[in-house]
Amino acid sequence: MLKSLQSSITLPPKRRGVYLVTDKIESKIAINSGILNIFLKHTSASLAINESYDSSVRVDVESFLNSLIPDGWRGFTHTLEGDDDMSAHMKNIFVGSSLTIPIVNGKLALGTWQGVYFLEHRDFANSREILITQIGE
Amino acid sequence: MLKSLQSSITLPPKRRGVYLVTDKIESKIAINSGILNIFLKHTSASLAINESYDSSVRVDVESFLNSLIPDGWRGFTHTLEGDDDMSAHMKNIFVGSSLTIPIVNGKLALGTWQGVYFLEHRDFANSREILITQIGE
Amino acid sequence: MLKSLQSSITLPPKRRGVYLVTDKIESKIAINSGILNIFLKHTSASLAINESYDSSVRVDVESFLNSLIPDGWRGFTHTLEGDDDMSAHMKNIFVGSSLTIPIVNGKLALGTWQGVYFLEHRDFANSREILITQIGE
Numbered sequence: 408m409l410k411s412l413q414s415s416i417t418l419p420p421k422r423r424g425v426y427l428v429t430d431k432i433e434s435k436i437a438i439n440s441g442i443l444n445i446f447l448k449h450t451s452a453s454l455a456i457n458e459s460y461d462s463s464v465r466v467d468v469e470s471f472l473n474s475l476i477p478d479g480w481r482g483f484t485h486t487l488e489g490d491d492d493m494s495a496h497m498k499n500i501f502v503g504s505s506l507t508i509p510i511v512n513g514k515l516a517l518g519t520w521q522g523v524y525f526l527e528h529r530d531f532a533n534s535r536e537i538l539i540t541q542i543g544e
Numbered sequence: 545m546l547k548s549l550q551s552s553i554t555l556p557p558k559r560r561g562v563y564l565v566t567d568k569i570e571s572k573i574a575i576n577s578g579i580l581n582i583f584l585k586h587t588s589a590s591l592a593i594n595e596s597y598d599s600s601v602r603v604d605v606e607s608f609l610n611s612l613i614p615d616g617w618r619g620f621t622h623t624l625e626g627d628d629d630m631s632a633h634m635k636n637i638f639v640g641s642s643l644t645i646p647i648v649n650g651k652l653a654l655g656t657w658q659g660v661y662f663l664e665h666r667d668f669a670n671s672r673e674i675l676i677t678q679i680g681e
Numbered sequence: 682m683l684k685s686l687q688s689s690i691t692l693p694p695k696r697r698g699v700y701l702v703t704d705k706i707e708s709k710i711a712i713n714s715g716i717l718n719i720f721l722k723h724t725s726a727s728l729a730i731n732e733s734y735d736s737s738v739r740v741d742v743e744s745f746l747n748s749l750i751p752d753g754w755r756g757f758t759h760t761l762e763g764d765d766d767m768s769a770h771m772k773n774i775f776v777g778s779s780l781t782i783p784i785v786n787g788k789l790a791l792g793t794w795q796g797v798y799f800l801e802h803r804d805f806a807n808s809r810e811i812l813i814t815q816i817g818e
Binding site: 536 | 546577578579592593594595598600601603604605607608609611612638639640643644645646648653654655656657658679680681
Binding site for chain 1: 683684685687718720721722723724749750754756757758759767770771773774775777778779781810812814816
């Protein structure tokens with residue numbers, strides 16, 4: 408018999424950068440098999456899955472994002488909240504707010520090198536809320 | 545007892561640009577809690593979640609996409625359908641065709657500033673079809 | 682009565698490029714209606730949905746990705762595994778590891794021109810594993 412369960416995680420304020428949150432997500436698992444959806448309720452931060460072993464990957468993801476989508480890009484008109492605001496929204500358009508990951512044997516079915524990234528795009532952000540929905544048995 | 549429900553929305557033809565469709569999605573909600581998947585059946589338009597309050601964000605998303613992925617990029621070989629065709633496919637690769645959003649208390653569990661964007665990438669498109677699948681109770 | 686089913690696909694090693702895998706996914710469908718989640722357990726390859734008819738679109742997606750996210754980008758520090766390693770991770774951040782597609786009448790509810798792409802970002806990769814989770818009836 409399938410069930411649907413919801414819970415939430417609040418991340419304390421973080422500086423701009425890329426952080427691993429795999430452990431925080433795994434601590435909420437309450438089904439044995441099915442899917443787990445992670446939804447970030449913000450438009451200036453993102454969620455992604457990538458290499459969890461070598462922290463230099465997280466450094467490089469941050470550098471490349473900042474280079475491709477520069478703060479204060481000449482074409483932006485939404486500038487009242489600072490040079491890092493519209494670039495943050497644009498990064499979120501590309502990286503995304505939501506992940507759906509399979510659960511197998513009560514664990515996230517990630518590959519050997521995969522981890523869940525939280526990407527804070529603002530220099531000085533408030534806390535961030537993540538909603539977790541599990542559907543399975 | 546969980547259930548699975550499907551319905552569809554047809555968006556009338558729109559010019560290239562970024563549009564809010566949150567209300568259209570919400571009008572289809574028929575469960576109290578679970579997840580809602582929104583699937584766009586096209587390869588030259590996209591779905592995303594971002595800032596819904598200030599329309600200048602939608603203008604800037606459009607400008608930045610057009611700058612990063614230019615129409616008629618010199619390397620494109622798929623050019624028979626016009627300069628805005630392959631750039632539209634490429635935008636869709638980056639932005640995506642599908643969103644999965646939690647439902648809580650019979651509503652999309654969006655953050656305060658989040659809305660659902662429909663991004664039309666072609667200059668002169670036909671109508672677009674969105675399929676909605678809800679799983680929950 | 683809803684059920685949740687899981688299965689996997691192993692893709693043999695492929696050279697860098699964009700491949701259609703729609704048929705491989707469809708061969709695993711075992712429900713009539715609901716959703717199907719496709720999850721790639723790797724950080725140097727991606728999944729996307731795009732134009733399936735004209736193979737020139739797949740060629741152009743590959744060219745544009747390589748141009749936008751160059752191998753050996755000057756800012757990368759994660760370089761031990763070769764010039765195509767960190768660029769591969771970055772492409773995966775943008776394109777993504779997971780797709781959720783509706784199932785209608787026992788088939789992927791794709792639009793007329795949509796197909797499922799597997800994007801191999803490494804020059805010489807090993808085999809790749811995809812996990813499929815179906816929830817529906």
